[in-house]
Amino acid sequence: xxxxxxxxxxxxxxxxxxxxxxxxxxxxxxxxxxxxxxxxxxxxxxxxxxxxxxxxxxxxxxxxxxxxxxxxxxxxxxxxxxxxxxxxxxxxxxxxxxxxxxxxxxxxxxxxxxxxxxxxxxxxxxxxxxxxxxxxxxxxxxxxxxxxxxxxxxxxxxxxxxxxxxxxxxxxxxxxxxxxxxxxxxxxxxxxxxxxxxxxxxxxxxxxxxxxxxxxxxxxxxxxxxxxxxxxxxxxxxxxxxxxxxxxxxxxxxxxxxxxxxxxxxxxxxxxxxxxxxxxxxxxxxxxxxxxxxxxxxxxxxxxxxxxxxxxxxxxxxxxxxxxxxxxxxxxxxxxxxxxxxxxxxxxxxxxxxxxxxxxxxxxxxxxxxxxxxxxxxxxxxxxxxxxxxxxxxxxxxxxxxxxx
Amino acid sequence: xxxxxxxxxxxxxxxxxxxxxxxxxxxxxxxxxxxxxxxxxxxxxxxxxxxxxxxxxxxxxxxxxxxxxxxxxxxxxxxxxxxxxxxxxxxxxxxxxxxxxxxxxxxxxxxxxxxxxxxxxxxxxxxxxxxxxxxxxxxxxxxxxxxxxxxxxxxxxxxxxxxxxxxxxxxxxxxxxxxxxxxxxxxxxxxxxxxxxxxxxxxxxxxxxxxxxxxxxxxxxxxxxxxxxxxxxxxxxxxxxxxxxxxx
Numbered sequence: 001x002x003x004x005x006x007x008x009x010x011x012x013x014x015x016x017x018x019x020x021x022x023x024x025x026x027x028x029x030x031x032x033x034x035x036x037x038x039x040x041x042x043x044x045x046x047x048x049x050x051x052x053x054x055x056x057x058x059x060x061x062x063x064x065x066x067x068x069x070x071x072x073x074x075x076x077x078x079x080x081x082x083x084x085x086x087x088x089x090x091x092x093x094x095x096x097x098x099x100x101x102x103x104x105x106x107x108x109x110x111x112x113x114x115x116x117x118x119x120x121x122x123x124x125x126x127x128x129x130x131x132x133x134x135x136x137x138x139x140x141x142x143x144x145x146x147x148x149x150x151x152x153x154x155x156x157x158x159x160x161x162x163x164x165x166x167x168x169x170x171x172x173x174x175x176x177x178x179x180x181x182x183x184x185x186x187x188x189x190x191x192x193x194x195x196x197x198x199x200x201x202x203x204x205x206x207x208x209x210x211x212x213x214x215x216x217x218x219x220x221x222x223x224x225x226x227x228x229x230x231x232x233x234x235x236x237x238x239x240x241x242x243x244x245x246x247x248x249x250x251x252x253x254x255x256x257x258x259x260x261x262x263x264x265x266x267x268x269x270x271x272x273x274x275x276x277x278x279x280x281x282x283x284x285x286x287x288x289x290x291x292x293x294x295x296x297x298x299x300x301x302x303x304x305x306x307x308x309x310x311x312x313x314x315x316x317x318x319x320x321x322x323x324x325x326x327x328x329x330x331x332x333x334x335x336x337x338x339x340x341x342x343x344x345x346x347x348x349x350x351x352x353x354x355x356x357x358x359x360x361x362x363x364x365x366x367x368x369x370x371x372x373x374x375x376x377x378x379x380x381x382x383x384x385x386x387x388x389x390x391x392x393x394x395x396x397x398x399x400x401x402x403x404x405x
Numbered sequence: 406x407x408x409x410x411x412x413x414x415x416x417x418x419x420x421x422x423x424x425x426x427x428x429x430x431x432x433x434x435x436x437x438x439x440x441x442x443x444x445x446x447x448x449x450x451x452x453x454x455x456x457x458x459x460x461x462x463x464x465x466x467x468x469x470x471x472x473x474x475x476x477x478x479x480x481x482x483x484x485x486x487x488x489x490x491x492x493x494x495x496x497x498x499x500x501x502x503x504x505x506x507x508x509x510x511x512x513x514x515x516x517x518x519x520x521x522x523x524x525x526x527x528x529x530x531x532x533x534x535x536x537x538x539x540x541x542x543x544x545x546x547x548x549x550x551x552x553x554x555x556x557x558x559x560x561x562x563x564x565x566x567x568x569x570x571x572x573x574x575x576x577x578x579x580x581x582x583x584x585x586x587x588x589x590x591x592x593x594x595x596x597x598x599x600x601x602x603x604x605x606x607x608x609x610x611x612x613x614x615x616x617x618x619x620x621x622x623x624x625x626x627x628x629x630x631x632x633x634x635x636x637x638x639x640x641x642x643x644x645x646x647x648x649x650x651x652x653x
Contacts, residue, residue, distance in 0.1 A: 361499075366459060366497075370458070370482075370491050371485055371508075372514055373511050384501070385499065
């Protein structure tokens with residue numbers, strides 16, 4: 001006997017038409033799943049009631065937006081617009097690169113839903129069940145795409161739920177950089193539930209930089225399910241700017257030898273913002289390296305969560321895994337919950353993890369003031385100096401400069 | 406009549422309820438060098454901290470007039486803009502903030518406050534080159550993070566380099582000689598002597614007489630138990646060296 005749960009969040013939603021079999025499976029899974037409470041270890045510090053107890057509306061890609069407002073010229077990128085979760089071919093730039101294919105996900109795409117964490121993450125299941133449409137990006141073998149792809153997600157009306165779905169496949173020895181940014185200007189109470197599946201094939205190199213900037217009244221749950229094969233390199237940078245609520249889940253399955261995995265993030269919440277970064281790296285094969293640097297500066301009554309899990313599986317020998325999470329609390333009422341986790345089932349590995357949460361160095365502030373630097377500027381300089389380690393992980397200079405602005 | 410730069414009147418200050426300064430009187434005029442000597446715990450560092458604006462101290466009485474202004478009413482950065490400089494006994498290491506960016510920001514904020522044109526990039530570099538040479542500061546140190554990984558001597562040289570860049574009207578050197586070998590002491594003193602002119606003034610706070618062999622004071626004051634108990638000329642320093650503080 002199975003129990004069927006009806007979730008208010010799905011009340012008004014029309015199921016996904018990307019792939020009916022996948023949708024059907026997801027709907028079935030969903031009716032048997034419940035949303036996590038704080039009793040669940042993975043959601044201990046993040047309450048989601050406010051998000052899931054609400055009814056949302058779906059909205060298509062119509063709606064007036066001025067694309068220029070969102071394009072960052074200095075990136076010289078292929079700009080792809082996803083409006084209210086819908087990939088809009090009309091608003092997006094035409095692709096002129098050989099060996100790169102940008103299209104809507106169709107039933108013919110065998111990779112669709114093959115990496116998604118439907119079984120374990122209800123938000124992924126929710127996305128699979130209700131994804132409005134999907135964006136597929138694939139890079140052919142031996143092709144290095146020099147021009148970055150900037151996927152610009154914009155929510156245009158209040159109370160909208162966007163379920164953007166992105167599938168990125170890098171074939172053998174290819175290279176690609178993708179930037180995903182999220183906006184919801186001048187509107188309220190939107191919920192973006194984004195899922196990105198990525199396959200990084202043998203000897204391929206992939207960089208994903210996410211910029212979350214939906215504003216003071218919007219929530220985002222962004223899940224990346226990524227698989228790496230032999231000799232591949234992966235970089236995921238997550239920058240959370242103004243965002244009332246963010247839960248980032250990055251799951252990397254390193255299923256190949258000689259891989260490098262870099263996960264970095266920075267967050268500086270204010271007011272009552274809640275920023276949660278969860279990462280999970282599964283080392284399934286030997287001779288790989290993974291490195292994580294997450295840094296936060298928390299102000300007002302904001303809350304930060306960092307949970308980094310590294311699992312070194314049996315036989316995954318010669319793994320080097322480094323993890324670092326440093327935080328500065330600049331108000332007495334801000335909170336940081338940091339939890340690095342290492343689970344090691346192999347014996348020849350080199351792992352380190354460390355987390356620190358502290359206050360500003362008052363001596364340093366006074367020193368700067370005594371030289372004629374105002375207190376506010378001094379604090380800003382110290383924040384910048386603290387965050388630079390993460391910003392320096394961005395390889396694209398133009399992108400780094402635009403994010404630091 | 407020469408111009409008064411700072412006039413400290415009956416200044417008392419305490420920290421965590423404990424009174425450290427118990428009525429300090431001191432007047433420094435343009436062109437003068439004053440040395441304040443005293444045993445450990447006499448209140449020397451408290452005096453420099455209070456003047457620079459460290460907020461852990463509570464002013465319990467008295468006043469400080471700096472260039473005719475009520476100094477104690479100003480924030481530390483405003484005191485710097487008005488022309489006060491404190492060379493720290495323990496310069497702070499600030500990772501990730503480059504020495505150059507730090508000085509440029511300090512100069513720009515000062516000119517903003519004084520409604521002056523900011524120094525041009527060219528003049529800034531010129532001044533850096535000239536002033537770094539003055540204290541023989543290594544080129545590499547200029548571009549490093551503020552004091553990060555500097556040796557004790559390098560940190561003190563960097564203090565005097567900053568002083569040279571900011572051109573204060575009153576410089577307070579707090580135990581600048583501590584941790585310096587004789588060569589570094591000469592370099593630092595030479596820097597200070599070069600910066601001295603008829604329009605500015607220097608207060609040297611020190612435990613030992615040896616710095617005063619190189620920076621010659623016009624007045625020597627002995628601070629003991631939060632008060633200036635004796636004032637003399639440079640010979641007083643020699644006498645103190647010989648007889649110790651118990652003699653006072």
